[in-house]
């Protein structure tokens with residue numbers, strides 16, 4: 001389980017509290033109005049923002065003070081965080097080791113990861129020579145290879161058209177979901193949550209609400225969710 005224990009996050013006059021548990025091996029969608037704090041929560045879980053109070057625990061071990069690289073966490077953000085000057089294979093290889101000097105066995109692992117997201121044979125290209133959807137696939141391959149149990153997705157597919165976005169969501173489920181990763185996925189689209197999330201949770205009014213099974217979340221919306229969905 002990923003636990004936010006009485007977590008308080010503060011950015012200037014913005015304050016977010018989270019006292020919630022995310023199920024291990026589940027895909028949980030984070031939904032809520034713009035500016036509600038979804039990215040702030042992911043930044044804290046990734047280790048980029050120190051909490052003002054409270055603790056973060058993964059499988060009963062406290063990780064609140066660990067730097068990003070030492071956490072059991074990897075992330076994909078909206079721009080896919082690919083390095084423009086590196087090839088796709090090198091970008092994906094960063095998931096294995098930051099130094100980039102990969103041996104033959106590691107290069108084979110990179111090739112396997114690229115093939116698993118439908119990018120076989122494209123490893124030598126630079127990110128600019130891939131479509132937006134292919135770049136998203138490369139970012140997913142890097143996360144697969146990084147092999148961290150918790151994966152944070154901050155709207156990485158928002159810029160893709162509806163068909164491509166659904167393909168990526170299905171790929172997330174078939175790869176990260178099937179591998180038992182614990183996925184937190186920020187989205188503005190209830191359809192994304194209904195498509196692949198086991199649970200959904202509302203971030204609104206300064207609070208992260210407890211995750212609820214996705215169907216019940218939408219079928220019996222809280223007043224705050226109903227207000228957001230309109």
Ligand SMILES: Nc1ncnc2c1ncn2[C@@H]1O[C@H](COP(=O)(O)OP(=O)(O)OP(=O)(O)O)[C@@H](O)[C@H]1O
Pocket residue numbers: 011012014032033034035036037038039040041
């Ligand atoms: N570096 C920062 N310094 C000060 N305030 C910040 C900083 N980053 C974000 N905020 C504020 O924190 C609040 C939450 O922002 P956040 O980006 O987490 O919201 P969000 O729910 O992810 O929004 P969106 O759906 O629009 O991406 C906002 O009021 C924002 O202005």
